[in-house]
Amino acid sequence: MGSTYQTVLATGDLDGVRRALAESRQKAVIIPVAERRWAVIPRGESGYAETATLARLMSLRAGEYAARFEMYDSDALLVEILHRGATVHDYVSEQRFVIEDWDDDDNEILVDLRGNVYHDLEDVPRGPFGAEPSAFAPLGVGTIDLAGLDAALRGPQLMAESQHHDAMHALNVDPRPLQMTYEQARKSRLGV
Template sequence: MGSSYQTILATGELSAVRAAVAASGQQAMVIPVGDRRWAVVPIQVDGYAATEDLARALSRPEGSIAATFDVFDSDVIVAGVFRGGRSVHDYLSDQSYLAEAWDDDDNEILVDLLGRPYPPGTAPPAGPYGADAAAFAPLGIAPVDETALEAALRGPETMAERQHHAILHALNVTPRPLQMTYEEARRSNTAV
């Protein structure tokens, strides 16, 4: 079994980040990862931390942006970029990674981790979806290495957490807090 974690990279003033976390009612650790850049690490419930609603809230203040990162079992990264309280970009590191689901008629279908269904006998596209460095670059700290960012988003990498590290490194933020579970973040004693 590989690594699984869910985190949020948020920009903005610490006071606004703390206010959004408090208003969400969700328990989370906030750790600095660069100038006006924050790792927000929500508590996991049954092994999973919900991030989307919190990222929406974190992206609402003027000029703020947030991105969710979900690393699943070291196999795949799902990310979403949020501005003004709404989703503006989706990323999936490997479109061919499928999960079983059921349709409204209780028929088994396959879906990718963005929820897109694939009818029986249909092969999903290969490679990443949404590997757009320009969508992620505003989350970084200048100088963002857009060439390295593009390469990291395109992959492939044998372990999703290594690919995630490369993405964060290219954004010029401190990667480790954005690769922690809530419990690891709590034990790190780096939360503000």
């Protein structure tokens, strides 16, 4: 069984992160991961924590940028990067990761992590979507390893959390808290 988690990387001052968290009315652990960079690990229900609203508020109240990460059983990583409340970039580590669903006529369909609908697996593109290091650069600190970031985003790696880890490392951000569940973050006692 692989890893599944939902986290947010917020930029800015801790006070702004706390204000955004209070406004979201979610319970979360905040862990520093670099200078003015914060992992926000929300508590979820039934193994899933909503991060879309939280990331939007973080990008509005705490700083200019935030990113939300959703890991699906180590198979695929979805990243949404926000700037001042608006989505500016989406990334999916493997587009072939699809979910089976049914349309209004009860026909089986395949839906990818970006919401695209396919009727046949052969039509689903392979590889990453949005593997653009420049889109991730505002999340980093110091001298960013753009070549390492590019390699991490393009993969392929056996486990998607390895891509996540390597991408954050290239941005000079501690990846470990961004890969935690709420319970793991709470037990770590790293929260501020």
